[in-house]
Amino acid sequence: MTVRSGLAEPRAVTVADLNGDGWLDWLTAFWDGDAISSYLAVIPDSNTWLTDTVAGAASFDGARAVATADINGDGDLDVLGSAVAADDIAWWENNGAWDPTWTRHTVLGSLDGAHRAEAADFERCTGRALPASRSRFLSRMACS
Secondary structure (H helix, E strand, O other): OOOOOOOOOEEEEEEEOOOOOOOOEEEEEEOOOOEEEEEEEEEHHHOEEEEEEEEOOOOOOOEEEEEEEOOOOOOOOEEEEEEOOOOEEEEEEEOOOOOOOEEEEEEEOOOOOOOOOEEEOOOOOOOOOEEEEOOEEOOOOOOO
């Protein structure tokens, strides 16, 4: 099954249920496209996908990595990414809709050559994930 072809140098792909409908959706980070895009499964058996931009081309230069986690603990999967040329690690808050909209939050700017971003719960708080890149502790969130 082909979700999309002719992509601008995809550097990372991940799969997760972004809208809670029980079907796996796709996320891609595009190096030359300078973006993170989502592909929501509309009718998976018929290869029908709704494409959306999570991180726009003007703001995420050299998108390199993408991951998902419920970063803010609201029950919706959020998106975490890194951009090499922009030197940024950021996360995008999912509004919880079937066709989500995304609100950007910069975790760390000016991180020269930000190649990777992952989420992990370092403080073992239920539903809280702390972004990390290159084994560096980037942000602290209080357990509530």
